[in-house]
Structure formats: C-alpha cells, structure tokens
Amino acid sequence: MIAWFSDPTHWTGSDGVFALVIQHLIYSGVALFFACLIGLPIGLYVGHTGRGVVLIAGLANALRSLPSLGLIVLLVILFGPVFASDMAFIVPSIIVLVLLAVPPIMSGTYAGVAAVDPAAVDAARGMGKRPLDILFDVELPCALPLIFSGLRSATLQIISTATIAAYVSLGGLGRLIIDGRAQNDYYQMAAGAVLVGALALLVDLAIGILSRLTVSPGLTRRL
Amino acid sequence: MRFDWLYRESGRIAELFLWHLGLSVIPVVIGLLLALPLGWLAQRAGFFRSTLLGAAGLLYTIPSLALFVLLPLVLGTRILDPMNVVVALTVYALALLVRTVSDGLESVPPDVIQAANAMGYRRLPRLFVVELPLAVPVIAAGLRVAVVSNVSIVSVAALIGTPQLGLLFTQGLQLRFLTPIIAGIVLCVLLAALLDGLVLFAAKRMTPWQPGGAER
Amino acid sequence: MITFDTVSKHYRGQTVAVDKLSLTAPTGKLTIFVGPSGCGKTTSLRMVNRLIAPSSGRILLDGEPTDTMDVAVLRRKIGYVIQNAGLFPHRTVVQNIATTARLNGTPKDQALRIAHDLLERVGLSSAFANRYPWQLSGGQQQRVGVARALASDPKFMLMDEPFSAVDPVVRGQLQDEFLRLQRDIGKTIIMVTHDIDEALKLGDQVVVLRTGGTLAQVATPQELLARPADDFVADFIGRDRGYRVLGFAEFAKGGVPLGAEPxxxxxxxxxxxxxxxxxxxxxxxxxxxxxxxxxxxxxxxxxxxxxxxxxxxxxxxxxxxxxxxxxxxxxxxxxxxxxxxxxxxxxxxxxxxxxxxxxxxxxxxxxxxxx
Known part of the structure; x- marks a missing residue:
C-alpha cells in the first residue's frame, strides 16, 4: 500500500487523489449546505415553539432505518433519465445525502433549543427582548453545543454515504474503492479506505475546532 | 413492481433476508456484551473514561465502506469474508454502546446508590441488582439506534459482495430494474422496525417501574 | 405607582387564576404578594409586564394603562427578577448585567461601566466581572440577577420569589442587603413570595391572596399581625403572631433603663x-x-x-x-x-x-x- 501512495501518478491528474478529495469535499459541502438550510430552521422552529416534536422524532427514526445504498440506487433509476449527463447520478446522490443529514441537524437543533434554561428565556422576555432577539441572542447561542453535535453526525453521515455513492459513478474518494474492487486491485481499495477515514477524521476535527471557537466558554464550562 | 419476479426469487430473497438479520443482530449482541464492562469502566471517571470514550468517538467516525475494506488488512481475512462485516458492525455497535452504557449508569440517581451502599450492597451485586436495571431505559434507547442503523449499514456491504439484502440494490442497478430495489428497501425497513420493536418490547418488560415503559 | 383595576385571569376550562383584583402598589415602596400555592400571586405579577395577558381589567403604571403599550417597550421599563436568576449562561457576569441597559439604548461602553458599578452595589467584588454564571453560587447568581434588573435604572421592579432558591442563611443575607439597597434606590417594587416571614420582614405593604385568586387583605406588616382580616389570613400568618409583632416595635432609646454590667x-x-x-x-x-x-x-x-x-x-x-x-x-x-x-x-x-x-x-x- 505504501507503494501505492508513493506513486506520484496516483496523486495528480483528473482522477488523482487531490482531485478526488476536492470532489468529495464539494459534494459533501453542497449536501451539508442544503441539509442545514432545511434542518436548522425546522429545528429552531420546533424547539422555540414546541410544536411538531413528535413529528420530527418520528421522521428522524424513519429516515435512519432507510438503507442509504438502496435509496441512492432507487433515485438514480427513477431520476436518471430526467437529467442530462453527470447530473443523472449527481442529483440523486446529493438528494440522498441531504435526506440523511437533515434528521441529525434537525434533532440536534431542536434538542439544543428545547434544553435552554426556561428561566433564561423567561428573563429575556421579561426584560423586553423581542421574539427574534430571544431566538438569536439567547436560544441559538445556548443551543450551539447540541447543534454542533448534530452537525457532526450529519457530516460524518454525508462523507460516509458520499463514498458509497461512488457505486453510481459519483466522484470522490469512493472511486478508489469501487474501481479498485472492479479491477481486483486491493491496494487501491485500501488506499481509498485510508484516505476516506483520514478525511472523515480531519473534517470531524475541523468541526470540533469550529465549535470550540464559537461556543461560549460559559456553556462548555471550560476555563 | 414485478410480483412474478419476486415470487420466482422468493427463495433467494428469504436467504438474503436471513443473512441480513444475522449480520444485523449478531454484531449488536456482541457489541452489547463487550460494552457492558467497558461502559462500566468508562462511567467511573479518570483515565479509562477519556480513553474509552475518545476511542469510541474515533471509531464511529470511520465511514463504513472504508472499515469493510480495511479490516482484511487487520484481521488477515479475505475481502469477501462475512467476518469483516461482522467485525466492522461490532465495532460500530460497541463504539455507540460504550457511551450509552456509561450514560445509562450515570443516569442512576446518586441517592439510590447511596441507599444501596447504606444497606450493605457490595459493588458487584449493587451493579447487577440496582444500577444496571435502572440504566435499562437509557441503554435500550442506545440499543435501538444501534440496531436500526446497523440494518442500514449492512446493506452497504453489498459493494464488497457479502450476501444480504443489499445485493438486491446492486442487482437492481445493473439490470435497471426497480422491483428488487423496492423489495430490498421495504424488507430493510421492515427488519429495522421489527428489531426496534423487539428491543422496545424487551425494555418495557424489564422496566415495569417506568410510567411509560422504555419510551423516553 | 402600579395600579390593578379589577384585573382577572381565567383559563379555558374555567379555572380562575386571579379574580377581580384591585389594589395599588405605592411609588417607592415594596409591595409583597403572598399566599398559598394556586392563589394567583405569580400570575398577578406576570400580568404587570404582560408575560401573561389579563382576561379583563387594566393595570396602570403611574396612571398609564399598560394594555396599549408596545409589549417590549413596557417590559424594558420594568426590572424583572426571577427565582433562579435566569442568567444567560453564555454571557459573562458584566455582559449579563449590561443586557437591560443595552436594551434601553445605552451605548456599550457606558452599559459595561454601569454593570461594573452595580456589581459592587449588590455585594460582589470586581473579580466576578468576567466569570460565567456556572462559576457562581446560587446566592451570587441571584445578586447578578438583581443587578441586571437595575442596570436600566427602571422605576418599577417585579421580583418573583427572588430569594427562595437559596439556603436560609444566604436568604437572610440577601434579604438584609436588599432592604438596605431599596432604602437607597426607592424603586416601586412588587415581589411575590410564599414565605409569610419574608413578606413581613421585607414588605412596606403586604397583599395576602387566597386560593382562587381573590384578595384577602392589603395591609402593612404590623397591621397584618395585629388585625388579620379573617380566619384565613390569621391562619396563614400562623402562630407566634403576638411574639412576631414585637419585631416591628423599636426598642426606644431611654425608654428602658440600661443597667450597668460589670x-x-x-x-x-x-x-x-x-x-x-x-x-x-x-x-x-x-x-x-x-x-x-x-x-x-x-x-x-x-x-x-x-x-x-x-x-x-x-x-x-x-x-x-x-x-x-x-x-x-x-x-x-x-x-x-x-x-x-x-x-x-x-x-x-x-x-x-x-x-x-x-x-x-x-x-x-x-x-x-x-x-
């Protein structure tokens, strides 16, 4: 495997490691963006109002039991003919990534907002903060630790599933594994696996750092 | 949907279903058995806690397909060996359940533990008679997550060729044929619901003292 | 002056929380609502800053009806202190205190200066300024809560069981300090408590409410002890009334000869x-x-x-x-x-x-x- 990694032709070029990492990150980033766009507002709304708790809990459970591979394959066959060229597998793949990432973001956000000390919210109301100020000055910052933990599971889920989506031709590090399997090249598969694992760990670390920078030390109780 | 295809293939589908069932359940059972002592260690503060929970978090980060591919390197197995899948899923279940067991033991009210100590329970009997039974609701909640996500992850193993319902997906794509895909998804969801219900039922039976059973 | 004009609150299902309450909390005085649980004392308090809307009747601040005011503007005029302080966990102590001043449009630097000054006023050293709420004891959090309510220098204050979440020794200290503070600042305050001793100790005027949200008696603590309006009030005040009334009679200098003691x-x-x-x-x-x-x-x-x-x-x-x-x-x-x-x-x-x-x-x- 070391031999595989030390071959410079494996790193550069349109199907080199660098290009694959960039692709993996782009697809994951786009999926995460849309998942946040959907999950955050819903989680904030449900946490703030307390409406729809049962619905999102049920939704999260149901989506967790859906097999991601099956979903990707299903959507590719259903939507494939609708889109031209690469979009035929990119769009269905991204949809599945978003679908899997929304529940953790949504539940994390909801749980975070719901867990905010009711006394702090009452005090904020009593001193004359308007509802949106309460949401953004009090509830959101206090919910950040749980939002980040939701974001973390969502991101890992996305990176993991994006790897699987290589099976329906999606670019990214999964290519090394799927193509390696097709060519019976175990070293390429193992290299892909190592790279995906490393990517997941690095992204996880990055989110950890981001959360450390944005979450108030008053909440983490770190001195 | 081509029901005639389903009927013709029903024998093979049943076989795949049983494989899927085994691959989903066995790792969770092994994971739970390992997680009980490890979670107990992790719950007691100090070196074990940070190490065990840190390692669990790290393992949980690794994407499933990567783990399936890498395990032969570690275990010396062949890539097609179902053992890889079993071990990988055990690792996931263990990583999730160590935290759950430790959280569950932590959820036992300190008053109850003090009362048990005051009555003269020694540490191990106290663990089995008092702490573990009271930790069941939290452990069961984690177990449900582990079981349900395992059912979904098992199907990924189709990409390296292990027999289970995931093969219906790969077959469906190759044939551009929806029936096996839909059948696979439905069976996966059913299996997840079945196992989830089983854990829920068992937990309810084990916690008659809870107002709503194990549902939290 | 805070005026309740036949204020009622009932919820669907016909439970009456507050029933035609009419009373005045005089300017610069501490008025205490006291009564058993379910007497509507907290509901009455929270209707003043419209955290709860009255079903009927009006509440007036210095003669101005509150129901037509913008609700946020109304609340910014009134200091609000609650049982568990309700500090913002993600903000430091001074940031917490400065919040109300900032809400009232005070520039940031000035608000922080006010916050630092208030910290001392409520008996906390400046070492606490940049700590977070979790690093404070319950009593210290409550002091910060009071300081936060004072930072906008409101004319009126509402205090909902402000001292009941702390242990009796700390509670006594907080009460004494608060009395001293109120002597200086002379806010128009309504405070809710379930503790009759606290009511008698702190109140200039005590409002006793009974279950069902009706008014039982409005009186000074001395009057309440000397002339309870009915059995309910007498019962609620409890035993030792005769002894406790001595708490309001000052031991006059020269009234009693002091003996020289070797x-x-x-x-x-x-x-x-x-x-x-x-x-x-x-x-x-x-x-x-x-x-x-x-x-x-x-x-x-x-x-x-x-x-x-x-x-x-x-x-x-x-x-x-x-x-x-x-x-x-x-x-x-x-x-x-x-x-x-x-x-x-x-x-x-x-x-x-x-x-x-x-x-x-x-x-x-x-x-x-x-x-």
Missing amino acids: TATLGATPETLRQIATDRWVLVTDPLNRPLGWADVDSLKGPLRDGDLNLSGTLAVEGSSLRHVLDAVLSSPSGRGVIVGQSGELMGTVTLSHVAEAIEAARTGRLGTQP
Missing part, C-alpha cells in the same frame, strides 16, 4: 471575678469592650479561658426591635439581655421586667391608636 476579660482569676460579680454570672468582653460570653463564677477553676464561656446569649443591637431585645434576655444565662452599639461595643444590659414594661408601653401605644 465585665471581666479573659485571663481573670476566680477571685477577681467573685469580687466584681453581682450573682453567679459575669459578662466577659474583649479588649475593645465587645461582649464574648458569660462566665459561671461558681464552676470556675483557675484563670478564665475561652472554653469556660457560655455562649448561649444573643446580642441585641441598640435600636433594634423589641423582638431581638426580648430574645437577648430570654437566651442569656444570667437573665440579663446584652445590648450592644452599632460597632458591637457593650452598652449595658436589660432585665425581663424592663422589657416587659417596654412591651406593655408599646402595646398600649398601639392599642391607643385604635379607633
């Missing part, structure tokens, strides 16, 4: 003590003439040491209530109650008969004002 210091021999003693007991003081305790001459063997002192007697500070003076007498092993000055120096002692005379005088004085 004193000894630590190290005195049994012989010296016997010489100065008027009976078995001799009062022992420190070099600054502050009482330390009583020495029993009869049981003394050898020079007087710390361990020989009987510490059971309480001290009454000059000018404190008859209740404290009486307690000093009753708790003293010699039967003579020790009166001290503001800085703790010995002023003299009083006997039970003298106190009884003072009580009698206070009683006839009080009864004399009765129609």
Whole structure:
C-alpha cells in the first residue's frame, strides 16, 4: 500500500487523489449546505415553539432505518433519465445525502433549543427582548453545543454515504474503492479506505475546532 | 413492481433476508456484551473514561465502506469474508454502546446508590441488582439506534459482495430494474422496525417501574 | 405607582387564576404578594409586564394603562427578577448585567461601566466581572440577577420569589442587603413570595391572596399581625403572631433603663471575678469592650479561658426591635439581655421586667391608636 501512495501518478491528474478529495469535499459541502438550510430552521422552529416534536422524532427514526445504498440506487433509476449527463447520478446522490443529514441537524437543533434554561428565556422576555432577539441572542447561542453535535453526525453521515455513492459513478474518494474492487486491485481499495477515514477524521476535527471557537466558554464550562 | 419476479426469487430473497438479520443482530449482541464492562469502566471517571470514550468517538467516525475494506488488512481475512462485516458492525455497535452504557449508569440517581451502599450492597451485586436495571431505559434507547442503523449499514456491504439484502440494490442497478430495489428497501425497513420493536418490547418488560415503559 | 383595576385571569376550562383584583402598589415602596400555592400571586405579577395577558381589567403604571403599550417597550421599563436568576449562561457576569441597559439604548461602553458599578452595589467584588454564571453560587447568581434588573435604572421592579432558591442563611443575607439597597434606590417594587416571614420582614405593604385568586387583605406588616382580616389570613400568618409583632416595635432609646454590667476579660482569676460579680454570672468582653460570653463564677477553676464561656446569649443591637431585645434576655444565662452599639461595643444590659414594661408601653401605644 505504501507503494501505492508513493506513486506520484496516483496523486495528480483528473482522477488523482487531490482531485478526488476536492470532489468529495464539494459534494459533501453542497449536501451539508442544503441539509442545514432545511434542518436548522425546522429545528429552531420546533424547539422555540414546541410544536411538531413528535413529528420530527418520528421522521428522524424513519429516515435512519432507510438503507442509504438502496435509496441512492432507487433515485438514480427513477431520476436518471430526467437529467442530462453527470447530473443523472449527481442529483440523486446529493438528494440522498441531504435526506440523511437533515434528521441529525434537525434533532440536534431542536434538542439544543428545547434544553435552554426556561428561566433564561423567561428573563429575556421579561426584560423586553423581542421574539427574534430571544431566538438569536439567547436560544441559538445556548443551543450551539447540541447543534454542533448534530452537525457532526450529519457530516460524518454525508462523507460516509458520499463514498458509497461512488457505486453510481459519483466522484470522490469512493472511486478508489469501487474501481479498485472492479479491477481486483486491493491496494487501491485500501488506499481509498485510508484516505476516506483520514478525511472523515480531519473534517470531524475541523468541526470540533469550529465549535470550540464559537461556543461560549460559559456553556462548555471550560476555563 | 414485478410480483412474478419476486415470487420466482422468493427463495433467494428469504436467504438474503436471513443473512441480513444475522449480520444485523449478531454484531449488536456482541457489541452489547463487550460494552457492558467497558461502559462500566468508562462511567467511573479518570483515565479509562477519556480513553474509552475518545476511542469510541474515533471509531464511529470511520465511514463504513472504508472499515469493510480495511479490516482484511487487520484481521488477515479475505475481502469477501462475512467476518469483516461482522467485525466492522461490532465495532460500530460497541463504539455507540460504550457511551450509552456509561450514560445509562450515570443516569442512576446518586441517592439510590447511596441507599444501596447504606444497606450493605457490595459493588458487584449493587451493579447487577440496582444500577444496571435502572440504566435499562437509557441503554435500550442506545440499543435501538444501534440496531436500526446497523440494518442500514449492512446493506452497504453489498459493494464488497457479502450476501444480504443489499445485493438486491446492486442487482437492481445493473439490470435497471426497480422491483428488487423496492423489495430490498421495504424488507430493510421492515427488519429495522421489527428489531426496534423487539428491543422496545424487551425494555418495557424489564422496566415495569417506568410510567411509560422504555419510551423516553 | 402600579395600579390593578379589577384585573382577572381565567383559563379555558374555567379555572380562575386571579379574580377581580384591585389594589395599588405605592411609588417607592415594596409591595409583597403572598399566599398559598394556586392563589394567583405569580400570575398577578406576570400580568404587570404582560408575560401573561389579563382576561379583563387594566393595570396602570403611574396612571398609564399598560394594555396599549408596545409589549417590549413596557417590559424594558420594568426590572424583572426571577427565582433562579435566569442568567444567560453564555454571557459573562458584566455582559449579563449590561443586557437591560443595552436594551434601553445605552451605548456599550457606558452599559459595561454601569454593570461594573452595580456589581459592587449588590455585594460582589470586581473579580466576578468576567466569570460565567456556572462559576457562581446560587446566592451570587441571584445578586447578578438583581443587578441586571437595575442596570436600566427602571422605576418599577417585579421580583418573583427572588430569594427562595437559596439556603436560609444566604436568604437572610440577601434579604438584609436588599432592604438596605431599596432604602437607597426607592424603586416601586412588587415581589411575590410564599414565605409569610419574608413578606413581613421585607414588605412596606403586604397583599395576602387566597386560593382562587381573590384578595384577602392589603395591609402593612404590623397591621397584618395585629388585625388579620379573617380566619384565613390569621391562619396563614400562623402562630407566634403576638411574639412576631414585637419585631416591628423599636426598642426606644431611654425608654428602658440600661443597667450597668460589670465585665471581666479573659485571663481573670476566680477571685477577681467573685469580687466584681453581682450573682453567679459575669459578662466577659474583649479588649475593645465587645461582649464574648458569660462566665459561671461558681464552676470556675483557675484563670478564665475561652472554653469556660457560655455562649448561649444573643446580642441585641441598640435600636433594634423589641423582638431581638426580648430574645437577648430570654437566651442569656444570667437573665440579663446584652445590648450592644452599632460597632458591637457593650452598652449595658436589660432585665425581663424592663422589657416587659417596654412591651406593655408599646402595646398600649398601639392599642391607643385604635379607633
């Protein structure tokens, strides 16, 4: 495997490691963006109002039991003919990534907002903060630790599933594994696996750092 | 949907279903058995806690397909060996359940533990008679997550060729044929619901003292 | 002045929380709502800043009806303190305090300056300024909560069980400090409590509510103790009413003759003590003439040491209530109650008969004002 990694032709070029990492990150980033766009507002709304708790809990459970591979394959066959060229597998793949990432973001956000000390919210109301100020000055910052933990599971889920989506031709590090399997090249598969694992760990670390920078030390109780 | 295809293939589908069932359940059972002592260690503060929970978090980060591919390197197995899948899923279940067991033991009210100590329970009997039974609701909640996500992850193993319902997906794509895909998804969801219900039922039976059973 | 004008609150399902409440909380005074649980005291309080909307009736601030005001603007005029402080966990202590000033449009620098000043006012050192709420004890959090309400310098304040989440010792301290603070700032305050002793101790005016949200009595603490309106109020105030009313009668200077008390210091021999003693007991003081305790001459063997002192007697500070003076007498092993000055120096002692005379005088004085 070391031999595989030390071959410079494996790193550069349109199907080199660098290009694959960039692709993996782009697809994951786009999926995460849309998942946040959907999950955050819903989680904030449900946490703030307390409406729809049962619905999102049920939704999260149901989506967790859906097999991601099956979903990707299903959507590719259903939507494939609708889109031209690469979009035929990119769009269905991204949809599945978003679908899997929304529940953790949504539940994390909801749980975070719901867990905010009711006394702090009452005090904020009593001193004359308007509802949106309460949401953004009090509830959101206090919910950040749980939002980040939701974001973390969502991101890992996305990176993991994006790897699987290589099976329906999606670019990214999964290519090394799927193509390696097709060519019976175990070293390429193992290299892909190592790279995906490393990517997941690095992204996880990055989110950890981001959360450390944005979450108030008053909440983490770190001195 | 081509029901005639389903009927013709029903024998093979049943076989795949049983494989899927085994691959989903066995790792969770092994994971739970390992997680009980490890979670107990992790719950007691100090070196074990940070190490065990840190390692669990790290393992949980690794994407499933990567783990399936890498395990032969570690275990010396062949890539097609179902053992890889079993071990990988055990690792996931263990990583999730160590935290759950430790959280569950932590959820036992300190008053109850003090009362048990005051009555003269020694540490191990106290663990089995008092702490573990009271930790069941939290452990069961984690177990449900582990079981349900395992059912979904098992199907990924189709990409390296292990027999289970995931093969219906790969077959469906190759044939551009929806029936096996839909059948696979439905069976996966059913299996997840079945196992989830089983854990829920068992937990309810084990916690008659809870107002709503194990549902939290 | 906060005026309740036939204010009612009922919820669907016909439970009445507050029933046609009419009363006035006078300007610069501390009005206390007290009553058993379910009497609607918190509901009444929260209707003032419209955290709960009244079903009917009006509440007026200095004659201005609140129902037509913008709700956020209304709340910014009123300081609000709640049971568990409700501090923002993600903000430091000064940031928390500065919040209300910022809401009222004070520039940031100035708001932080105000916050630093207030920190001292509520008895916290500046070392706390940049800590987070979790690093504070319950009592300290509550002080920050009070400071936060004061930062916008509101005319009115609402306090919902502000001192009930802390242990009795801290509660006593917070109450005393708050009384001192209120003497300086003279806010128009409504406070809710379930603790009748707190109501009697702090209130300029006490509003007793009964279950179902009806008004039972509005009176000063003295009146409440002396003339409860009905059985409910009498019951709620509880036993020891006669004794507790002494808490409001000041021990007038010169009203009761202070007896001179011979004193000894630590190290005195049994012989010296016997010489100065008027009976078995001799009062022992420190070099600054502050009482330390009583020495029993009869049981003394050898020079007087710390361990020989009987510490059971309480001290009454000059000018404190008859209740404290009486307690000093009753708790003293010699039967003579020790009166001290503001800085703790010995002023003299009083006997039970003298106190009884003072009580009698206070009683006839009080009864004399009765129609």
